Amino acid sequence: MRRVVTLVSKEQAEVGHRFRVVEVPDECRTCRLYPVCMGRLTPGRAYKIVEVRPYMGQRCKITDGEMVPVVVEEAPMIGLVPLNKALEGVVVTFEGECAGCEGCPQQVQVGEKIKIVRVLGRAKCRGGDFAIVEFYALGPPSPSKSGGATASRDPSRAPPSRPLSK
Structure with a gap:
């Protein structure tokens, strides 16, 4: 997944x-x-350190501790999605079908695209059947249909129909 250089405390700066x-x-x-520190990371997301770079003398303003440059990649999250969306490798839009139960994705916004990495099992939420999956969030939600330049679905604006030719 996406890799980014950021800063972590000296105590955290360990591959893995x-x-x-x-x-x-x-x-x-x-x-x-x-x-170059927190500005590169997304709240609610998990990260895994994949490379530690040489210390360059940066100190944290809050803790006054040494900050070490590292390369991180986003770690997959675990949550519930409807069974019909739980296919490994598929990119789907999170619709918020599961909300309020233990295991429901809370770090993802409705409308955000997610990529299912692995199906881990099944669970029930509010009487519905869901799959427990590992997934990556791919980005912010798409612009709303009411704002922005999106195609109109108004049938009165559809082009006139023509008979199909053989």
Whole structure:
């Protein structure tokens, strides 16, 4: 998946270490290192360190600890999707069908595209059958149909029909 260079504490800087960004503290947003540190990560997503780069003397504004450059890749998330969408390798739109149950994806927005990596099992949510899957979120939701330049589906605006030729 997507790889990005970011900064982590010296204690976390180990290949294979996984971490989740819960939220970005306000103090980070005013730090000069923000664009290469927390600014490159998405809250709610999990990451795995795949490469540790040499320490270059950066220090965290909040903890005053040493910050080490690392290459991370987004780690797959685990959540529930409807059984009819649970096919390995398929990209689907998360519609929020599962909401409020344990295991429902909370780090994904309705309308966001997700790629199913692996089907792990089955679960029930609000009486419906769902699959437990590993998935990657591929990006923010598509623009809404009401705003932006999208094609109109109004039948009165459809081109006139023509008979099919043989």
